[in-house]
Amino acid sequence: MTHDHDLVLRPTAAQTEAALDPPPGRNGGDLVVETLTGLGATTVFGLPGQHALGMFDALRRSDLAYIGLRVENNAGFAADAYGRITGEAAPLLLSTGPGALTSLAALQEAAAASAPVLAISSQIPGAGLGGGRHGYLHELPDQQASFRGVVKSVHTVRTQSQIPSAIAEAWESALTAPHGPVWVEIPQDVLLAETALPAVTAVDAAPHDLPPRPELTAVAADLLANAARPVIIAGGGVVRADASGKLRQLAERLNAPVVTTFGGKGAFPWNHPLSLQSWLEDRHTTDFLEDADVLLVVGSGLGELSSNYYTFKPRGRVIQIEADLGKLESNHPALGIHADARLALSALLETLTGKRQDATATDRVRAVLDLVRERIDAQELTLEQRVLAAVREALPDRSASFWDMTILAYWAWSAFDARRPNTMHSAQGAGGLGYAFPAAIGGAVADPTHPVLAVSGDGGALYSIAELATARQHDLDVTWLIVDDGGYGILREYMTDAFGQSTATELTRPDYVALAESFGVPGVRTSAETLAADLAKALATPGPSVVVLPALLRMFAPTHLG
Numbered sequence: 001m002t003h004d005h006d007l008v009l010r011p012t013a014a015q016t017e018a019a020l021d022p023p024p025g026r027n028g029g030d031l032v033v034e035t036l037t038g039l040g041a042t043t044v045f046g047l048p049g050q051h052a053l054g055m056f057d058a059l060r061r062s063d064l065a066y067i068g069l070r071v072e073n074n075a076g077f078a079a080d081a082y083g084r085i086t087g088e089a090a091p092l093l094l095s096t097g098p099g100a101l102t103s104l105a106a107l108q109e110a111a112a113a114s115a116p117v118l119a120i121s122s123q124i125p126g127a128g129l130g131g132g133r134h135g136y137l138h139e140l141p142d143q144q145a146s147f148r149g150v151v152k153s154v155h156t157v158r159t160q161s162q163i164p165s166a167i168a169e170a171w172e173s174a175l176t177a178p179h180g181p182v183w184v185e186i187p188q189d190v191l192l193a194e195t196a197l198p199a200v201t202a203v204d205a206a207p208h209d210l211p212p213r214p215e216l217t218a219v220a221a222d223l224l225a226n227a228a229r230p231v232i233i234a235g236g237g238v239v240r241a242d243a244s245g246k247l248r249q250l251a252e253r254l255n256a257p258v259v260t261t262f263g264g265k266g267a268f269p270w271n272h273p274l275s276l277q278s279w280l281e282d283r284h285t286t287d288f289l290e291d292a293d294v295l296l297v298v299g300s301g302l303g304e305l306s307s308n309y310y311t312f313k314p315r316g317r318v319i320q321i322e323a324d325l326g327k328l329e330s331n332h333p334a335l336g337i338h339a340d341a342r343l344a345l346s347a348l349l350e351t352l353t354g355k356r357q358d359a360t361a362t363d364r365v366r367a368v369l370d371l372v373r374e375r376i377d378a379q380e381l382t383l384e385q386r387v388l389a390a391v392r393e394a395l396p397d398r399s400a401s402f403w404d405m406t407i408l409a410y411w412a413w414s415a416f417d418a419r420r421p422n423t424m425h426s427a428q429g430a431g432g433l434g435y436a437f438p439a440a441i442g443g444a445v446a447d448p449t450h451p452v453l454a455v456s457g458d459g460g461a462l463y464s465i466a467e468l469a470t471a472r473q474h475d476l477d478v479t480w481l482i483v484d485d486g487g488y489g490i491l492r493e494y495m496t497d498a499f500g501q502s503t504a505t506e507l508t509r510p511d512y513v514a515l516a517e518s519f520g521v522p523g524v525r526t527s528a529e530t531l532a533a534d535l536a537k538a539l540a541t542p543g544p545s546v547v548v549l550p551a552l553l554r555m556f557a558p559t560h561l562g
Contacts, residue, residue, distance in 0.1 A: 049095020054191030076106025097138025112429025236263030237299015434463025
């Protein structure tokens with residue numbers, strides 16, 4: 001009798017022959033790229049460095065496409081976007097010490113946004129490891145320690161035979177819900193040494209499913225079926241799990257209004273009769289959510305931005321579906337269901353029978369949105385709304401957009417119709433500057449069939465100027481909208497409101513059109529009146545382009561300050 005645990009994968013004759021006679025001229029770096037290829041990777045991002053040359057030399061013997069950026073942090077942002085768009089683990093190849101550390105802010109954003117990034121870094125030679133001070137170039141006492149609090153998991157390699165297994169474990173970790181960045185490091189001498197190991201041909205690293213516990217699903221379904229005023233908050237976990245269709249089915253079956261978090265933009269149709277859109281920074285929305293007798297939170301930890309700066313205090317029962325165990329009930333007591341959003345929503349749909357009747361739900365949604373509109377209209381913010389509408393008009397529905405930490409992005413979090421799930425991305429997870437343009441590069445590589453838009457302020461743009469060379473080198477269809485207000489506009493506004501004047505927010509900046517043209521990238525200076533046409537033209541023209549909008553935008557008044 002044969003038992004499952006007796007079954008083994010036996011090599012084919014061709015695999016046996018190849019293993020016995022491996023190709024010459026290979027090193028440890030070849031084991032890295034062969035493993036990535038075996039896992040299904042097609043594209044890698046990164047920046048070479050002295051200790052990592054073994055990996056980069058191996059790239060030319062592989063079929064992997066390499067997208068080299070000019071700054072490691074920007075390479076991390078590009079990998080982040082590639083992972084968000086494709087749902088695949090995006091390999092990020094880095095060198096030791098300064099190169100590795102420069103990627104930390106990007107990896108923090110990937111962790112906050114649950115973007116699957118597989119960072120593979122070199123290390124100093126093995127003889128220098130262990131915490132001593134040997135004086136190697138780029139030496140750190142413990143390089144891993146700088147990443148443990150940022151990434152999802154850390155994987156170390158000390159011999160060539162460990163490379164395939166370590167990378168496969170990291171790949172599996174990155175793609176198991178919740179997705180996230182992972183870290184692998186390999187010493188320089190291990191990467192450079194010639195290897196007699198056979199070529200890596202078969203790698204198994206399937207991510208684990210995270211299904212809900214059935215007894216919790218049953219309780220949740222009962223609460224929702226018997227609720228008088230159920231409401232759903234849909235977060236980024238819905239987008240990452242590709243669960244937007246399941247969310248809509250459940251909302252319509254329950255007749256439950258839905259609000260999406262800023263990370264969950266596009267998870268629910270903007271103009272659906274049950275859509276509260278994304279007006280989370282509004283007290284009218286907060287009041288409506290607090291009035292729900294059962295609140296279903298899917299794929300969100302209800303953090304600072306999603307809770308209107310922690311002013312949200314639910315009065316009803318909360319059901320929270322969350323793949324990140326650390327976020328479960330971290331802010332509010334709830335029926336916590338540790339599960340992937342898609343699997344949990346599927347389980348709820350299978351458990352719930354019939355359609356809940358509520359003739360008032362759509363009327364209550366319209367009433368809230370009318371109150372929000374009245375509040376915004378009373379603030380005379382015509383320019384800001386005109387600019388945002390122009391961006392929406394110019395951007396094709398299927399095109400992805402990437403937004404930096406800038407006033408127009410803060411408007412977009414609440415007021416922009418993403419139209420499709422997984423098309424609007426921002427750095428609101430970790431909140432670092434410089435995300436938009438390098439992320440848009442990664443997005444353009446992930447889907448070259450549609451033009452991509454990046455939106456930055458002039459302050460954030462200065463973080464990413466070098467990547468104009470990357471966009472030009474790879475001839476990527478990326479249009480970069482730079483809103484030039486002469487400084488860090490949102491910080492200027494915050495400081496003026498708090499202290500009566502701002503400090504350290506004004507910037508001497510270049511002529512962005514001339515600067516773009518110096519890279520061989522066409523640029524145009526526009527106005528609020530011509531923005532829609534200029535942006536549409538740039539997006540329709542193949543290759544990279546820059547559109548500069550000189551404008552001083554203002555934020556709508558907050559509602560969380562009393």
